[in-house]
Amino acid sequence: MGIVTGDALIGPNAVIQLGDVLAALGGTKQRSVFSTAGILPYLTSPPASMIHEAEVFSLFQTVWLQFPETEALAIMYEAGNKTGDYILHHRIPGAAQKVLKALPARLAIPLLLTAIQKHAWTFAGSGSVKIKRCGQASISICDNPLALPGCPWHLGVFEALFRRLTDRYLVFKHTHCCAKGDDFCRFEISRQMVLRNPNSSFEMPVET
Numbered sequence: 634m635g636i637v638t639g640d641a642l643i644g645p646n647a648v649i650q651l652g653d654v655l656a657a658l659g660g661t662k663q664r665s666v667f668s669t670a671g672i673l674p675y676l677t678s679p680p681a682s683m684i685h686e687a688e689v690f691s692l693f694q695t696v697w698l699q700f701p702e703t704e705a706l707a708i709m710y711e712a713g714n715k716t717g718d719y720i721l722h723h724r725i726p727g728a729a730q731k732v733l734k735a736l737p738a739r740l741a742i743p744l745l746l747t748a749i750q751k752h753a754w755t756f757a758g759s760g761s762v763k764i765k766r767c768g769q770a771s772i773s774i775c776d777n778p779l780a781l782p783g784c785p786w787h788l789g790v791f792e793a794l795f796r797r798l799t800d801r802y803l804v805f806k807h808t809h810c811c812a813k814g815d816d817f818c819r820f821e822i823s824r825q826m827v828l829r830n831p832n833s834s835f836e837m838p839v840e841t
């Protein structure tokens with residue numbers, strides 16, 4: 634799983650937000666996971682600046698190994714969602730958010746992809762990020778240092794940002810994964826078709 638060099642850095646929210654999700658499961662469990670991952674000091678003194686990607690991967694991998702797969706996927710996805718929310722509130726200026734929300738998704742998505750690339754340090758560490766804006770839009774991370782099978786954390790980060798800023802029915806399909814033997818992790822942008830009942834405001838998204 635993943636390729637850890639130990640030198641590259643990642644935004645501290647990868648640990649802080651996952652710590653919050655684990656805390657909701659109980660302090661004992663949270664402490665056990667952080668202890669096994671070798672980052673117990675971060676519980677009493679959360680990281681305030683960039684941290685080594687090896688520490689983040691150790692925490693991710695510990696969650697993956699200590700929980701049943703379905704639960705681990707849900708925990709990592711929620712932690713990614715919370716990290717995406719943090720980026721939204723602290724890293725993307727309000728004026729830029731207004732512009733993105735006002736634009737049609739086909740125009741907003743390429744702009745947000747560019748912004749994502751500029752903030753790649755938040756989630757990519759030593760991995761190199763490639764963005765595809767035309768045709769099948771996608772984000773690829775070569776040698777993703779934080780890869781878990783299916784990369785639920787990354788899906789959570791990307792879907793939080795793109796759904797809130799461009800299209801609430803947008804989904805990412807994880808087509809290639811370093812944790813499954815590929816050289817890169819690729820996340821392709823897709824959209825859920827929406828079934829509307831003309832007699833109700835209820836909308837049912839259906840993945841296409």
Ligand SMILES: [Zn+2]
Nearest residue numbers: 784810811818
């Ligand atoms: Zn992956």
